[in-house]
Amino acid sequence: MSDLVIHNARVFCGVDEEVLDNGTVWVSNGLIKYAGSSTDVPEIDSGVERYDAEGKFVMPGMTESHVHLSYNNAHPQQLNNQPLPIAMLDAVDNARVLLGSGFTSAISFGSAQGLDIPLRDAINAGRVPGPRLAASDRDLGSTGSNADGASGGDMAKKIIADGPWAIRKAVRSLAKKRCDIVKIFLDGEAISAYAPPGVLTYSDEEVEAAVSEAHIRGMRIVSHSRSAESVKQAVRHGVDIIGHANYLDDEAVAMLEAERHRIFVGPGIAWEIALLDKGAQLGLPREDMERLGYQREIDETISSVKRLRESKVRVLIGGDYGLNITPHGTNAKDLEYFVDLFGMSDAEALLCATRDGGAAANTEGMVGTLEEGKYADLVVVDGDPTIDVRVLQDHDNIVGVMKNGVMHCGLMQSNPYVSPFSQ
Numbered sequence: 001m002s003d004l005v006i007h008n009a010r011v012f013c014g015v016d017e018e019v020l021d022n023g024t025v026w027v028s029n030g031l032i033k034y035a036g037s038s039t040d041v042p043e044i045d046s047g048v049e050r051y052d053a054e055g056k057f058v059m060p061g062m063t064e065s066h067v068h069l070s071y072n073n074a075h076p077q078q079l080n081n082q083p084l085p086i087a088m089l090d091a092v093d094n095a096r097v098l099l100g101s102g103f104t105s106a107i108s109f110g111s112a113q114g115l116d117i118p119l120r121d122a123i124n125a126g127r128v129p130g131p132r133l134a135a136s137d138r139d140l141g142s143t144g145s146n147a148d149g150a151s152g153g154d155m156a157k158k159i160i161a162d163g164p165w166a167i168r169k170a171v172r173s174l175a176k177k178r179c180d181i182v183k184i185f186l187d188g189e190a191i192s193a194y195a196p197p198g199v200l201t202y203s204d205e206e207v208e209a210a211v212s213e214a215h216i217r218g219m220r221i222v223s224h225s226r227s228a229e230s231v232k233q234a235v236r237h238g239v240d241i242i243g244h245a246n247y248l249d250d251e252a253v254a255m256l257e258a259e260r261h262r263i264f265v266g267p268g269i270a271w272e273i274a275l276l277d278k279g280a281q282l283g284l285p286r287e288d289m290e291r292l293g294y295q296r297e298i299d300e301t302i303s304s305v306k307r308l309r310e311s312k313v314r315v316l317i318g319g320d321y322g323l324n325i326t327p328h329g330t331n332a333k334d335l336e337y338f339v340d341l342f343g344m345s346d347a348e349a350l351l352c353a354t355r356d357g358g359a360a361a362n363t364e365g366m367v368g369t370l371e372e373g374k375y376a377d378l379v380v381v382d383g384d385p386t387i388d389v390r391v392l393q394d395h396d397n398i399v400g401v402m403k404n405g406v407m408h409c410g411l412m413q414s415n416p417y418v419s420p421f422s423q
Contacts, residue, residue: 003028004405005044009053009172011035012386014060014354014369017347019386025058027376030405035370039124056399057384059350060370061104061299061377061390063357064131064318066243067268069094069108071322075282079323084113090313091115094322095123095130097329100114100412102392103401104377105361105368107318108136109222109243111184132377134180134220134361140170140210141185144199146192146224157331164209167202170242171210173218184239185265186223186230190292191284197226197247197297200233207237219362226297228252235259241360244268245320246297248304257311264360265304268319269337270326272298278325297343305342315342317349329412335389347386 004027011023013035024041026034026048034041071079072090098106108116116135123130141147141157147158161170174182186202188195195201202210216219220240226230228249232243235255241264245252256263272294274284279289289295308315318333320326338349358368358403366375380399383391391397395412402408 003033003045004051004057004407005048005050006037006058006380007050009056009058009380010330010384011351011370012057012059012347012354013371014351014358015371017345017351017386019057019347019384021059025370025378027402027405029396030376032372032374032376034372042400052382057381058370059369059379059381059385060338060354060358061131061379061401061403062102062332063076063105063107063316063361063368064098064321065107065241065264065316065357065360066109066268066318067098067106067133068110068320069098069106069119069133069328070111071328072323073322073327074365076325079112085293087113088115088118091119092122092128092130094328095119095128095133095192097412098331099129099131099403099408100398101329101331101395102379102381102401103131103331104379105134105358105399106131107134107222107361108181108183109210109224109320109354110139111136112138114177115136117179120180122256132361132367132375132403136181136183136222137177137179138185139185139224140167140174142201142206144194145185146188146195147185148195150275155176156161162385163205163293164205165214167206167209168213171213171219172217175219179219182210182219182221184210184221184223186225188224188225189226190294190297191289198229200227200230202233204233204237207233207239211238217345219295231256235263240264240267241316244301245304245308246272246301248307253304253311256308256313259310260313264314264316264356265308266316266318267301269298269341270334271320271323272301273337274323274325281325302341309344316350316360317353317356318357329395330393332392335392336383339389346389348386348387376402380400 006025011020024038063078099366114137120133139147222241223234223239258387
């Protein structure tokens with residue numbers, strides 16, 4: 001893999017909100033050799049290939065922290081109902097689209113039929129384009145939990161386990177499949193008839209069994225936790241990434257703040273917003289969703305995220321894209337929500353997607369910022385997302401996506417190719 005120097009660029013390294021107006025990024029053997037001001041770049045051999053960015057914006061690749069690559073942009077009741085070969089083809093296509101949208105890393109929050117494991121392996125082998133994927137298998141939940149809902153306990157789509165030893169066995173089976181992530185339901189969803197938010201669907205003893213077994217076997221635990229009680233349960237027992245955390249009380253915020261050095265929260269607000277705005281397409285009128293509490297859930301999430309920011313808890317973008325109302329490839333919409341709803345600056349939202357998301361995706365600290373020695377994962381953008389994050393929603397503005405030193409172009413077309421200027 002040859003060296004490549006990207007020069008004449010506006011460079012956002014992602015360590016803070018600074019943008020270098022005249023920046024250079026030097027990539028060597030898949031790693032960042034230099035990223036910074038062009039006035040300080042080390043001497044470059046005359047034979048090194050150069051790419052003139054012509055003033056375009058160069059930033060770290062983003063992380064989608066709550067991905068469902070097995071979702072097929074369908075109605076929620078029709079997700080994952082295809083035959084396995086078709087479902088795998090959809091997942092491959094979704095991975096390509098996510099990478100082409102500027103997301104070079106992703107954290108799986110559940111994969112029906114275990115598709116993420118072979119998908120991750122194919123991506124790592126270079127057989128298909130896609131982000132660095134921390135892969136999970138099927139969701140893990142109790143009888144009567146949110147996992148035990150639409151699929152009716154179909155074990156091809158969810159794992160239903162009750163009691164500490166059954167849960168340990170389930171987690172061990174996931175370790176045998178070489179999962180990186182174990183997704184567990186700690187409470188439910190407002191549209192559930194029997195497992196709404198606030199109803200804890202696992203006991204403390206069961207959660208401890210899941211987390212300890214996963215950690216012993218080198219896997220991380222992510223949880224679906226909407227209520228304050230389920231968030232506290234997750235923090236108490238060592239869950240690594242908490243999904244949603246919509247309703248927080250003072251104790252929950254204090255517990256998260258005390259563990260902010262290791263824990264991450266992904267509000268995943270896109271689902272609630274889309275359900276209110278577009279739920280009628282699913283036969284779920286807005287007035288019915290408001291009656292079930294989804295507007296309140298959005299309002300509570302806005303309040304909770306603002307409190308987490310004050311406590312310096314790392315908040316991640318991403319959440320439940322892959323439905324027909326939140327299709328794959330629209331993931332950058334989360335950045336707009338972080339600005340408009342949570343009151344972040346555009347640059348702060350971008351740090352959530354890059355620096356903080358990278359720290360959650362890769363525990364070795366190799367992604368999320370453009371710094372010497374880290375993986376050369378970056379995005380070239382026509383426009384400045386630190387001024388307006390919405391430029392990232394237009395795929396025409398994504399000039400190129402580099403992962404591991406290889407620049408991918410044309411990913412949003414049906415026949416993606418690897419750019420000839422970085423072999």
